[in-house]
Amino acid sequence: MSWAEERAVERSAAVRRSRSRIENQVRAILDAAHRLIEVKGDTFKTQELAKEAGVALQTFYRYFSSKDELLLAVIGDGMNDACRQWARVAAELPDPVQRLHFYVTSALGGLNAPPRHGALAQFVVSVHWQLHRVFPKELAAAEKPFVDLIEKEIRAATAEGTLASSDPVADAWLVAELVRSVYHHYAYVPAEDDAREKVWQFCFRAIGGSVA
Known part of the structure; x- marks a missing residue:
């Protein structure tokens, strides 16, 4: 050498x-x-x-550069970690509708969980709009992994004929926004026992799913 x-x-x-x-x-x-x-x-x-x-x-x-930038990184870090874990579990499910159901309900699954998760939920709610004002594009990028999971399954289910989405990108964003809004709402108050399933049924029907 x-x-x-x-x-x-x-x-x-x-x-x-x-x-x-x-x-x-x-x-x-x-x-x-x-x-x-x-x-x-x-x-x-x-x-x-x-x-x-x-x-x-x-x-x-x-x-x-600032505490706000750190808080943005914390949200992005938590979102990436959660999405990786959900994707690993969902890989065992046989069809895209089941995987989509899993993602929607899992994202709302910790609202009646132990205090540790409750503290994280309340943190996300308390800083979300503050960060949205300062880092709108960066916050959207931090939350995009969840949108991407949803979009992938909407596309797959539409291809199979179990859903009927004419715009998977827009539908995935709207589903994610609804899930986030419900998550924020119940972060400080007890969640209804069937809140997750209500959200899922609404999303399922909105993107063309039908209940037999």
Whole structure:
């Protein structure tokens, strides 16, 4: 190996180490934010967050320009994690309508759950419109994984003839918006026992499903 090749390999290894350190620090900050949200909602200070994450305050501002940007990242992180878990479970279901039902009801499934999940739901509601004003495009991108899951199954079910969507993109967005609105509504009040199924039945009929 030539000197130039050895130098390139050394630099590549340094880049990998640097990237790994950045990923670990960002992960520590996000995990710390999740823990503080369970206790304080969105009222924690950035100094508290840095201490909880075990990083310097300057390190926090190296990755996030503001607390709002961090809160946006927390929502995006939580959405990605939830969608990955739902997709893994839904992969075992035999048809797109069943998978779509699973996604809609699962997104609303934690509203009568233990306090830990309730705190997260209330956090999402409390910061959503604040972030929508500041980061409208970024918030839409953070919430898009759920829309994408829905759109995929609407397309598949329409192709099979079990649904009749003329515009899967618009229908997926509207379903996701309805689910989000119901989620927000019940974050602070007890959910009706059949609220999830009511939402599902409404969505099912709205995109062309029929009950035998």
